[in-house]
Amino acid sequence: MMHIFSMKGKTKEMLIQPLADAPFLYMPLLKYAGSVPAPIVKIGDIVKKYQLIAQIPEGVNWASNVHSPVSGMVHDIKEYPQADGQPLLTIVIKNDFKETETVLQEERQGYTSEDIIDLIEKGGVVGEGGAQFPTASKYRLEGRQINTFIINGAECEPYLTADYAIMAERTEKLFQGINILNSILQAQDVVIAIEEQNKELQKIFAPYLRKKEFEKIRVFILSNEYPQGGELQLIKSVTGIEMPRNQRPRDVGVIVNNVGTIYAAYEAVVNSKPVISRIITISGEESEYCGNFEIKVGTPIGHILNLFGLTTNNKTIVLGGPMMGKAVTDWSIPITKGSGGALFLKKEKFKRSNCISCGYCVDVCPMHLMPMKFEEYFRRGKYFNLEKYSISSCIECAACEYICPSNVPLIESIKEGKIKLKQLADAIQ
Numbered sequence: 001m002m003h004i005f006s007m008k009g010k011t012k013e014m015l016i017q018p019l020a021d022a023p024f025l026y027m028p029l030l031k032y033a034g035s036v037p038a039p040i041v042k043i044g045d046i047v048k049k050y051q052l053i054a055q056i057p058e059g060v061n062w063a064s065n066v067h068s069p070v071s072g073m074v075h076d077i078k079e080y081p082q083a084d085g086q087p088l089l090t091i092v093i094k095n096d097f098k099e100t101e102t103v104l105q106e107e108r109q110g111y112t113s114e115d116i117i118d119l120i121e122k123g124g125v126v127g128e129g130g131a132q133f134p135t136a137s138k139y140r141l142e143g144r145q146i147n148t149f150i151i152n153g154a155e156c157e158p159y160l161t162a163d164y165a166i167m168a169e170r171t172e173k174l175f176q177g178i179n180i181l182n183s184i185l186q187a188q189d190v191v192i193a194i195e196e197q198n199k200e201l202q203k204i205f206a207p208y209l210r211k212k213e214f215e216k217i218r219v220f221i222l223s224n225e226y227p228q229g230g231e232l233q234l235i236k237s238v239t240g241i242e243m244p245r246n247q248r249p250r251d252v253g254v255i256v257n258n259v260g261t262i263y264a265a266y267e268a269v270v271n272s273k274p275v276i277s278r279i280i281t282i283s284g285e286e287s288e289y290c291g292n293f294e295i296k297v298g299t300p301i302g303h304i305l306n307l308f309g310l311t312t313n314n315k316t317i318v319l320g321g322p323m324m325g326k327a328v329t330d331w332s333i334p335i336t337k338g339s340g341g342a343l344f345l346k347k348e349k350f351k352r353s354n355c356i357s358c359g360y361c362v363d364v365c366p367m368h369l370m371p372m373k374f375e376e377y378f379r380r381g382k383y384f385n386l387e388k389y390s391i392s393s394c395i396e397c398a399a400c401e402y403i404c405p406s407n408v409p410l411i412e413s414i415k416e417g418k419i420k421l422k423q424l425a426d427a428i429q
Helices: 113-122 162-169 171-185 201-209 231-239 259-270 301-308 360-364 371-379 384-388 399-403 410-428
Strands: 024-028 052-055 072-081 087-095 148-153 189-195 217-222 254-258 277-283 291-296 315-319 341-346
Touching: 024 072, 052 087, 113 171, 113 259, 148 162, 148 171, 148 231, 148 259, 162 171, 162 201, 162 259, 162 277, 162 291, 171 189, 171 201, 171 259, 189 231, 201 217, 217 231, 231 254, 254 259, 259 277, 301 315, 360 371, 360 399, 371 384, 371 399, 371 410, 384 410, 399 410
Parallel strands: 148 189, 148 254, 189 217, 277 341
Antiparallel strands: 024 087, 072 087, 277 291, 315 341
């Protein structure tokens, strides 16, 4: 782990603001573990806000439902590029700005664990920390006992303060969401993990922590290190457990959820609201307008440019954080359920040099890998050797590239290497 300058001061104290809706919303049908939701609308259909537009196929566990963020018309259904460069089937909604809503399920009392999981699944709730893993699948425990429930408030990426804003402003819903989810897990140790630089949140949490209904919840203060918010790193910091690479957290009695995910689960269960928006941070030296905004999922990055009157001159535009986010150049690429930020950074030219075998990338790798080997074997076309050095264990935190004195494009090699390995594996099957 390493210390990096966080640059959160611009937005940390800013209240969450709404962002004006875009005229077109781009809703990608996210693939996870080979599963993808199926469209249930066609071009020309009129849709309402909150309406289900793509659903989990029968017998599929790893997809998530997709809902229309606005009312309007289905303008297009075809593949569009995503932030990672890969095309995905996308439903494009033309906004009519009428905000006509579909009828939501009325609140009822006495939910069972299965009821809660069903509502989370129906609402399209996914991991909002970036991976977008379907949350309902995480809570189907299949008999496993959960001892520790960790709420990930370690927003360790520079610039980003969206999770901080949720914890500071929507505290009641966050705590209620924690209790709702723990009614499934029955964990005795419930931990909100925050970084030391955000320890003032303890004063905001204090009135809730004193209530009997939240008596199981405690706060754990993490050091200000990157990538402290990574799931495996967080588990080790809070519990001391060093996760084996071939296991999932629930296999060792732990469940981790990002604060944004818990907030979305609360809305899905209590208010029957599917995920159609999320909180993001807009920031960067090249943006005059910075803050934490509630923005519709599917909003293209081009809308933010137009709304704020920004040009693309001399800017690098990043969707997500500066370390693990993706630089984008196609302005139709949308905010997704896993996007924590949109950053407008000064474009810098790096002089790339050859690896000098200094080992700095190995020293900072939180997964104890050898990143220079990924670049070497990718460059030489020896793709199967990538897995010899456990490329699939890389969490793409970019600490290696950040520290590299030669500016070797390590992350590019890692991402492209993973894609190449998948292509080769698919070709063999």
